Amino acid sequence: MIETFVRFAQRSPAWAQVKAIVPKPVWVVYFMYSPDGILTAAHRFTLARLKDSGLPLLVVCACADPQRIPADLRGVCDALLWKALSGYDFSAYTRALHQISRHSPGADVIVINDSVFGPFTDLRPVLANSPWALTGFTASSQLTNHIQSYAFCLRQVDRMRMTRLAPVFFPALAFSEPQAVIALQETRLARVAARSMKVGALWFGAAEQVLDPTLVLPTELLDAGFPFLKRSLLAKHQSFIERDMVLERLGRLGHPVDL
Template sequence: MLSILNVSVTEKIQPHTVLMRDWTFVPSTPWYGAFAHRLKATLAGRRPPPQHQVLKSPSQRARWIVYFVYLPDAALTTAHRYTLERLAQSDAGLFVVCALPSGEKIPAAIYDYADAVASKGLSGFDFSAYALGLREIVEHSPGCDLFVLNDSVLGPFTDIDDEFATARWDFTGYTGQALIENHIQSYAFIIKSVDAALERALRPVLPEKYTYDRYKDVVFQQETRLARIASQHMSVGVKWFADASTGVDPSFFCAISLLETGFPFLKKSLLHRRPDIYARDDILGLLETMGHPRP
């Protein structure tokens, strides 16, 4: 039976909401306007994939982490360094995929943490990095378990080895919601036993020969379809799910309550793009308590 979490959220949205714990993915009918957006993206939104270079290939291991970092200034932040250090402590190989301006080199410090390294252009959002990382992992370490995350989150504040061990489904996400259709948010997820067949199965959302370079196209074509496409080939679920009745994004509006349950991540956007949700000092205080440097 599902357990639930009563969550306090910002009064501007609603005073309380309920999240479902350990929710097995159930496809839903997409929002009526999704077809038009998706058709437009298919017809006019596809772009060539960004140029990329694999500078250090993965090797055969039981577990790998693919961490995507977006570096428009070709420089690591203190938050990046915290995450890299935490990920490097796990019993898994660390494959860092960096998005960089043309001609820029990967920061040398990444090699202090990473077991495999690749660079790509700035276009394509995180899904182009995920597709590249998955292809490389499948080629060099088929059968391994794979943890995928991007640098939109601070953390992890938990042990990544425990995250691998407690993943309940073949594809395990962290938060999910019903915007557009039931889906798992793509900032972090775990896939068990990746292989060439799985990589081919996920190509509708992790394509090899094209990418999307508009945020709306990525949301409609990739993030909100990822769980549904995956569920056709494997078991899929999420640790915390906000159904359509709540109307909230749990990674934003339930962030503090989730951290108090032992959740591993905090969205960076709470400090800049969405500072209206929580007081900045409250977020900074939480980070200080967890030993994270001031962003």
């Protein structure tokens, strides 16, 4: 792990505040990767659903420079940060959570990245009913027991919380190599958090039975109230389920299928 850290650590990517964060009791953080400055149909669906929830929305947009942020993005979010393209999703999470800890201390936060379609169900009950300070939507024992980081909820985000999570949300460093992010951040998040807070997940997949619940049982999860569908089921993980089944379910859920 030390070798991975030394080999792949880099300075945190450049960033800028485009629309200021103000004090709110709850924030939804949505990280979207848009190198060409174009909002996809999936981005627009997610943004609309999050806006319809009535929860304050902070978007972290990764694109080549702040001038390429989609022009209509400012109107659909309550706060907006630009991030340079390097650093992977944890660099966006780190920047958003640290900024919330400074400008909206004590807020409960739902964090989502654009590797998922959705949400297809209301996210507010997760915050209202979860007994944990850190709540994963799914967890897996693949590699080690861990919360899957495409989406999670974190309560009471303040400076002390972020200090205790600094071994995962590195304040000044980031990683652009996916395997480094998995080894040093995603698979360590729950373990580091458990030192100072209660941690749990809504759905768990034991790797010896279900390699990854979001890939192996995507429609079963949706039927059980799971709010997301992984985008990779139409790309690098399309071998897990027939493409037509994914598109059919998206259409049934009202999601654009011209992807």
